[in-house]
Amino acid sequence: xxxxxxxxxxNFEQGQRARKLFxxxxxxxxxxxxxxxxxxxxxxxxIARWARSKDGREVLSCAGIDPNERVxxxxxxxxxxxxxxxxALSREESERRQAALLAGLDEAA
Numbered sequence: 001x002x003x004x005x006x007x008x009x010x011n012f013e014q015g016q017r018a019r020k021l022f023x024x025x026x027x028x029x030x031x032x033x034x035x036x037x038x039x040x041x042x043x044x045x046x047i048a049r050w051a052r053s054k055d056g057r058e059v060l061s062c063a064g065i066d067p068n069e070r071v072x073x074x075x076x077x078x079x080x081x082x083x084x085x086x087x088a089l090s091r092e093e094s095e096r097r098q099a100a101l102l103a104g105l106d107e108a109a
Contacts, residue, residue: 018062019062019063019064022059022062022063022064023063023064025059025063026059026060026063026065027085029047029050029056029059030047030075030078030079030085031084031085031086032046033046033047033050033075033079034079034082034083034084034085037079037080037082038082043079043080043082044076044077044079044080045076046079047072047075047076047079048072048075048076051067051071051072051075052072
């Protein structure tokens with residue numbers, strides 16, 4: 001019985017590692033689209049084309065992301081903002097956004 005549980009835990013961990021790997025591929029695709037947007041101005045279209053492609057849908061699915069049109073729209077919006085994924089995921093950026101949100105709420109009140 002213990003061997004079965006160990007194998008299940010091992011398989012789950014392997015699945016989680018694979019999901020993280022595919023998530024890294026999605027982040028790299030976003031960064032590529034952002035750099036294309038800065039160079040050529042077509043980043044949102046590039047990420048949309050990739051996300052709607054067979055390979056893009058497969059990568060998104062393997063990363064645990066449902067490849068629907070709402071997700072494609074969110075990816076396009078993210079690329080349109082032009083903030084690299086490493087910056088967007090950093091603590092400093094999160095704190096800056098939170099401070100801006102709070103400042104906006106204070107002005108509205």
